[in-house]
Amino acid sequence: MSSSPGIGGASLLGSLETCRGDPADVKEGTGHVHGKRRLIELTEQLRAKSRKVTGPRQKILDVLRTNRHPATIREVFAQMPRGDCDLVTVYRSMHLLEGMGMVKRFDFGDGAARFELVNGRDGGHHHHLICTSCDRIVELEDCFAQEMEEAVAARNGFKSVTHKLEFFGVCPKCQTGHRV
Amino acid sequence: MSSSPGIGGASLLGSLETCRGDPADVKEGTGHVHGKRRLIELTEQLRAKSRKVTGPRQKILDVLRTNRHPATIREVFAQMPRGDCDLVTVYRSMHLLEGMGMVKRFDFGDGAARFELVNGRDGGHHHHLICTSCDRIVELEDCFAQEMEEAVAARNGFKSVTHKLEFFGVCPKCQTGHRV
DNA sequence: TTGTTTTTGCAAGTCATTTGCAACTAGAGT
DNA sequence: ACTCTAGTTGCAAATGACTTGCAAAAACAA
Numbered sequence: 188m189s190s191s192p193g194i195g196g197a198s199l200l201g202s203l204e205t206c207r208g209d210p211a212d213v214k215e216g217t218g219h220v221h222g223k224r225r226l227i228e229l230t231e232q233l234r235a236k237s238r239k240v241t242g243p244r245q246k247i248l249d250v251l252r253t254n255r256h257p258a259t260i261r262e263v264f265a266q267m268p269r270g271d272c273d274l275v276t277v278y279r280s281m282h283l284l285e286g287m288g289m290v291k292r293f294d295f296g297d298g299a300a301r302f303e304l305v306n307g308r309d310g311g312h313h314h315h316l317i318c319t320s321c322d323r324i325v326e327l328e329d330c331f332a333q334e335m336e337e338a339v340a341a342r343n344g345f346k347s348v349t350h351k352l353e354f355f356g357v358c359p360k361c362q363t364g365h366r367v
Numbered sequence: 368m369s370s371s372p373g374i375g376g377a378s379l380l381g382s383l384e385t386c387r388g389d390p391a392d393v394k395e396g397t398g399h400v401h402g403k404r405r406l407i408e409l410t411e412q413l414r415a416k417s418r419k420v421t422g423p424r425q426k427i428l429d430v431l432r433t434n435r436h437p438a439t440i441r442e443v444f445a446q447m448p449r450g451d452c453d454l455v456t457v458y459r460s461m462h463l464l465e466g467m468g469m470v471k472r473f474d475f476g477d478g479a480a481r482f483e484l485v486n487g488r489d490g491g492h493h494h495h496l497i498c499t500s501c502d503r504i505v506e507l508e509d510c511f512a513q514e515m516e517e518a519v520a521a522r523n524g525f526k527s528v529t530h531k532l533e534f535f536g537v538c539p540k541c542q543t544g545h546r547v
Numbered sequence: 548t549t550g551t552t553t554t555t556g557c558a559a560g561t562c563a564t565t566t567g568c569a570a571c572t573a574g575a576g577t
Numbered sequence: 578a579c580t581c582t583a584g585t586t587g588c589a590a591a592t593g594a595c596t597t598g599c600a601a602a603a604a605c606a607a
Binding site for chain 2: 294296316318319325327331332335336338339340343344345346347348349350351352353354355356357358359362
């Protein structure tokens, strides 16, 4: 990383370790850790699987952490201070994180894959409702296809069955004709 | 189409019109027309919307007609006698057919869109179960997500909600270790 | 048959994503 | 703290799905 020698792990993690008291760290009820402390957890996951905790990876995780909806590679890249890392590195890191189960890939059919940080051990499995007019994304809580999945698996003798389910429609705002 | 001047509409349709008695023409119970007669119906749909019935389009429809599973553009192209038409024409025709509602697009997450002929007026809405090991595709009858779709639409105030749902898993044959 | 409009082939372009490779660095070992 | 090495990164170039521009060719109506 010759172009940005200052982005070492120390600079980012160092400041993080002083943030234990971040009021947003724990979202009550969910048990999920948020805020910057979350980032420390994430980098620990990397270390735990003996992957190196590099500047680009921390930045990418930090961007993912602050995104409420699945983001494309380009969106993640755009949200990093310019010069932080190469676009290719985002692709490679995302692939790594996906393989580690730290992020989940979604496909909304617009040609670019989207990624979202996985929460909790169950992976926080859920689906999305996407406005076909303004691209607004609504995160749907929980999954209603579990039974279906089991039925389909059993009926066809398949194992390790998973599913991909997304909904598309026109959101309330776009129904009024006000393109947002 | 300088390279294949002999592929006129007459050559294909002509032979079709003599095939009314094709034993596979009507699949009992379903009311769907199959066999070559189906192709005549399809070309009529083109004419009805004043799109030209060309050689390439007939060939493409004929390939789609014989495919049991959604096929990629390349697969459709590969199934046409060489020189029948350009790959680009398959892309363009598929886009046209999709716009007309004659074919439906699916995405199994492998980078290439897949297309399947639509049957009946309801569109024969259904889903697929794909083996992640050997790519085998199982067509699942009916759709189990209709209620969900309505609930999601109502709860979020969306209109014209549709959904995309596919299942992925390991098929019986691949579970035994025999890669097929 | 002619005329108009649509369609096609070919070449080139776009865009997401991947890959080759040399330079670089995080973290382990010393 | 210093070295070593495997894992990472940047850059450039490649890949692959899909699209677009344009002139030649074909469908079909008059």
